[in-house]
Amino acid sequence: MISAEQARALILERVPVLGQVTVSARRAAGRRLAADVVSGSDVPPFDNAAMDGYAVHSSDTASAPVTLTVAGVTAAGDPPAAQLPGGTAREIMTGAPVPFDADAVVQLEWTERAPGTEVRVMRPVSPGANIRRAGSDIAKGSAPLLKGRLVRAFEQGVLASVGAGFVAVHRRPAAYFIPTGNELTEPAGTPGPGKIRDSNSAVVTGLLEREGCDVRRAPITADDPGRLMEAVGSARGFDVLVTTGGVSAGRYDAVPGVLAAAGFEIVFHRVNIKPGMPLLFAVRGATPAFSLPGNPVSAAVTFLEFVRPALRKMSGDPDPGRREVVKARLAAPFRKTDGKRHFVRGRIENVDGEPVVRPARSQDSHAGSALAAADCLIILPEDRSEFGEWEFVDTELL
Ligand code: AMP
Ligand code: MG
Numbered sequence: 001m002i003s004a005e006q007a008r009a010l011i012l013e014r015v016p017v018l019g020q021v022t023v024s025a026r027r028a029a030g031r032r033l034a035a036d037v038v039s040g041s042d043v044p045p046f047d048n049a050a051m052d053g054y055a056v057h058s059s060d061t062a063s064a065p066v067t068l069t070v071a072g073v074t075a076a077g078d079p080p081a082a083q084l085p086g087g088t089a090r091e092i093m094t095g096a097p098v099p100f101d102a103d104a105v106v107q108l109e110w111t112e113r114a115p116g117t118e119v120r121v122m123r124p125v126s127p128g129a130n131i132r133r134a135g136s137d138i139a140k141g142s143a144p145l146l147k148g149r150l151v152r153a154f155e156q157g158v159l160a161s162v163g164a165g166f167v168a169v170h171r172r173p174a175a176y177f178i179p180t181g182n183e184l185t186e187p188a189g190t191p192g193p194g195k196i197r198d199s200n201s202a203v204v205t206g207l208l209e210r211e212g213c214d215v216r217r218a219p220i221t222a223d224d225p226g227r228l229m230e231a232v233g234s235a236r237g238f239d240v241l242v243t244t245g246g247v248s249a250g251r252y253d254a255v256p257g258v259l260a261a262a263g264f265e266i267v268f269h270r271v272n273i274k275p276g277m278p279l280l281f282a283v284r285g286a287t288p289a290f291s292l293p294g295n296p297v298s299a300a301v302t303f304l305e306f307v308r309p310a311l312r313k314m315s316g317d318p319d320p321g322r323r324e325v326v327k328a329r330l331a332a333p334f335r336k337t338d339g340k341r342h343f344v345r346g347r348i349e350n351v352d353g354e355p356v357v358r359p360a361r362s363q364d365s366h367a368g369s370a371l372a373a374a375d376c377l378i379i380l381p382e383d384r385s386e387f388g389e390w391e392f393v394d395t396e397l398l
Contacts (some may be wrong), residue, residue: 001270001277001288001384002271002272003341003368004271004272004341007053007268007306008305008306008309008321009280009321010267010268010281011288011310012313012320013287014175014267014283015313015318016313016314017289017313017314018171018172018173018239018299018314018315018316019167019356020035020170020316020394021171022168023166024165024166025156025159025160025164025165026156028159028169029151029152029153029173029238030151030152031150031151031169031170031315031316032150032169032170032315032316032317033145033146033149033151033155034147034169034170035168035314036143036147037138037144037145037146037159037167039138039140039141039142039143039162040162040163041163042134042135042139042398043135043137043161043162044079044132045134046097046098046134047097047130047131047133047134049092049093049095049096049098049105049131049132050092050105050130051094051105051130052108053092053106053108053109053130054089054090054111054119054121055074055081055084055089055090055092055098055099055102055105056084056089056090056103056104056121057086057102057104058102058104058124058125058126058127058128058129060086060255061104062124063105063124064121064122064124064203065120065121065122065123066120067118067120067121068087068088068089069088070090070118070119071084071088071089071090071371072090072111073090073091073092073093074092074096074097074099075095076095076097076145077096080097080099080100081097081099081100082100083101084099088241088330091119092105098131103127104125104127104128104130104131105127105129105130106123106125107113107130110125120316126225137161137261138158138161138162144158144162145158145159145171146395147316148316148317148318150317151167151169154257169316170172170314170315171239172212172318173179173211173212173213173214173311174214174237174239174240175208175211175213175215175216175241175311176215176216176217176218176238176240176241176242177204177208177216177217177241177243177244178218178221178231178232178235178241178242178243179200179220179226179241179244179245180220180222180223180228180243180246181222181245181291181294182223182224182245182252184220184245185197185220186191186198186200186220187202189312198220199296199368200244200245200294200296200299201217203296203299203300203303204244204303205217207303207304207307208242208309209317211308211311211312211355212315213240213311216238218234219231223245223246223252225258225261227293228254228258229258232258232259233262233290235287238287239286239287240287240310240314241287241288241289242289242290242291242292242303242307243255243290243291243292244293244294245293247269247279247291248291256280259280259282259289259291262284263284264282264283264289265283265284266280266281267281267282267283268280268281269281271393272301272382273301273305273343274338274341274343275293275302275306275365276292276293276298276299276301276365277293277300277340279292279293279302281306285304288310290302290303290310292307293365295365295366296365296367296371297345297368297370297371298365300368301377303375305325306394309321318391324396324397325379325394325396326348326355326376326396326397327355327395328348328355328357328393328395329351329354329355329357329390329392329393330388330389330391331349331351331356331357331358331389332358332389333387333388333389334359335385336380336385337385339383341379341380341381341382342378342380343377343379344359344363344377344378344380345359345360345370345371345373345374345376345377345378346374346375346376346377346395347374347375348376348395348397357376357395360374371398375397375398376396377395377396378393379393379396380393
């Protein structure tokens with residue numbers, strides 16, 4: 001059986017990076033840039049005051065306290081004053097353009113306004129003080145955002161600053177999800193004898209959407225090769241197929257056979273992990289398929305550990321395999337003897353300023369409520385069995 005690392009490597013090797021589309025900066029949120037954004041202008045566009053105060057020649061303040069004559073005022077939004085005669089100061093507001101030959105701004109707090117047109121500067125200022133230079137945030141011709149960058153609100157601010165109304169981003173993956181299992185019913189209503197409500201659809205579609213996918217969900221599909229084949233047929237044209245259930249070793253676990261019959265190459269089936277061991281990964285052309293085990297916790301964990309990196313690569317993430325690990329001390333000892341990598345549901349608390357993680361009471365793979373109550377997965381490596389209380393372990397935040 002392959003390891004979690006081997007499985008991730010195979011997935012990242014086989015899934016494609018999706019092509020690009022041009023969208024408005026507003027609609028780029030949550031997507032990855034497909035090209036560098038180069039600024040056509042300086043930001044800020046002109047030298048301006050970083051403080052309310054007085055624009056001066058710094059040399060005039062060398063022997064401060066000194067009295068200077070006030071020569072007008074520049075507010076934010078005004079055009080720059082052409083010139084500042086020697087021995088004068090110009091009242092200036094934050095963000096207002098600095099007169100062309102002034103070389104410093106004295107902050108208001110260092111001045112005393114005398115009656116009439118005089119101001120007393122109490123302290124000397126050095127050249128350049130309190131002036132934000134044109135291009136000091138983003139220089140014209142430079143690239144403040146590189147290809148692969150996730151567009152968040154902050155990046156949208158940069159796009160606005162450089163006047164980029166449209167940007168090239170990677171396509172959002174179009175995902176098709178098939179919940180499988182004879183026992184499943186829609187959540188509304190009361191399940192009949194032997195039936196249970198389908199909770200995976202809620203979890204998997206929610207996680208797909210969180211990763212930026214456009215999601216279509218198939219109707220609940222029975223453990224029947226014909227029905228499954230029909231559902232898999234409906235996935236044509238989508239960028240990624242995800243299924244849950246029917247991928248273990250039971251008599252009615254029809255998913256692997258149906259995927260193979262539909263022309264998918266099974267890249268791997270089963271990974272040395274707990275929960276989620278039956279995970280299957282297949283590809284047909286450029287389309288990956290992930291068959292997740294049906295148990296709700298197994299489905300969620302395998303999604304996060306294996307489907308998520310694939311979606312990140314497809315969406316243009318330059319480092320899709322990265323793990324965002326938070327170290328925490330184990331609140332209670334943990335023992336495992338199966339040589340698998342475990343993903344243990346836990347909660348992180350702050351104990352005397354240190355992050356301490358407590359494994360959830362129920363580690364059963366059907367216990368969706370224990371997963372919902374957790375805030376992290378504790379990653380326990382394959383090659384160890386005893387984990388001591390207060391030992392540092394890796395966690396991944398949910
Ligand atoms: P399977 O992977 O088909 O062997 O299913 C394993 C367990 O997960 C069984 O107890 C199923 O009833 C349960 N299960 C499968 N699919 C779902 C689902 N969509 N929602 C809730 N439980 C499910
Ligand atoms: Mg089943």
